[in-house]
C-alpha cells in the first residue's frame with residue numbers, strides 16, 4: 001500500500017549539512033500498524049513528515065496507493081493529504097475551539113457544508129470515547145482526552161493512513177496504554193494503516209505488527225516485530241529489545257547462580273507465540289536424565305503473540321544435554337548456548 005524507495009532528506013543550514021533521512025526503503029501493507037523506532041536525532045520525525053510532504057524529500061519516492069507523493073502539483077497534494085491523517089506529541093489542537101469545533105475543522109477546510117458535518121463529528125466523538133465532552137475546550141481536558149480529540153480530528157476526512165508522531169510520549173504509562181488500545185481498535189474497525197514513530201519499545205511491543213529501527217537517518221533493521229525481537233541484529237536494536245526485559249542484565253550477572261559443575265551448559269531459550277505456553281522445562285525433566293537450574297526469565301505480550309526468554313542451566317552428561325538441545329529445537333523454541341559466563 002505504501003512503498004518508500006530510497007528516500008533521503010538533507011537539511012542545509014548556513015554552517016552545516018545534516019543527512020536526516022538517508023536512503024530509506026520500506027514497504028507497508030494495508031492494515032499494518034508499522035512502528036519506526038530510534039533514539040533522539042535518528043531521523044524519525046523527518047521521515048514521517050516526508051510521507052505527507054510536510055517536508056520535501058531531497059531524493060526518493062513515496063508511493064501511496066499507486067500515487068507517487070513526490071510527483072504532485074500543489075492542488076493534487078492538498079487532495080492527497082486528506083487521505084493521510086496525523087497526530088502529534090503535543091496534540092496541536094485549536095485552543096479557542098471546543099472539542100466539537102476542533103473535530104469539525106478539517107471538514108470545514110475540505111468544504112463540507114455545515115449541515116453535513118454534524119453526523120460525522122458526533123460519530124467520531126463516540127468512536128474516541130468523548131461523548132459528553134463536545135463543548136469542552138482543550139484546556140479543560142486531560143492529556144489523554146486531548147489526544148482523543150487529535151485522533152478524532154485526524155479521522156474526519158476518512159484517511160487511509162494515520163501518521164503518529166510520538167503520539168503517546170507526553171502521556172503517563174496508563175494513559176499511553178489507553179491511547180494505544182484506541183489506535184488498535186480504530187486500526188481494526190476502519191482497516192486503517194498506521195505508521196507510528198516512537199522512542200519507546202513498549203509502544204512497538206504493545207501494538208505494532210512490523211517495525212523498522214532507525215539510526216543516523218538509516219533503517220538498520222526491519223521486519224515482523226516478533227522476528228526482530230527474537231533475533232535482533234544491530235547494537236541499537238539489541239538495546240531496544242533489552243528495554244522490554246530490564247531485569248535481563250548482562251550474562252555476567254548470572255554467574256553467581258550457576259553451579260561449578262563443568263559438565264553443565266547455560267542456554268537462553270526464546271519462546272514465541274503459542275510456544276510461550278509450552279511446559280517445556282517439566283517436559284524435558286521428565287523425558288531426560290538431567291537437572292534444570294532456572295536462572296532468569298521474562299515474558300512480554302505483543303500484537304503478534306507472546307515473546308519470552310528463559311535462561312537455564314542444564315546439568316547432566318554431555319551427550320544427554322546434546323539430546324535435550326536437539327529435542328528443544330524440534331519444539332520450535334529457540335536455543336542459544338551462552339559460552340562466556342565465567
Ligand SMILES: Nc1ncnc2c1ncn2[C@@H]1O[C@H](COP(=O)(O)OP(=O)(O)OP(=O)(O)O)[C@@H](O)[C@H]1O
Nearest residue numbers: 011013018020038039040041042043044045046047
Ligand atoms: N528543519 C531542520 N533543519 C535542520 N536540521 C534539521 C531540521 N529538522 C531536523 N533536523 C536534523 O535532522 C536530524 C534528525 O532529526 P529528527 O527530528 O528527524 O530526529 P528524531 O529521530 O525525530 O529525533 P527527536 O525524537 O529528538 O525529534 C537531527 O540531526 C536534526 O537536528
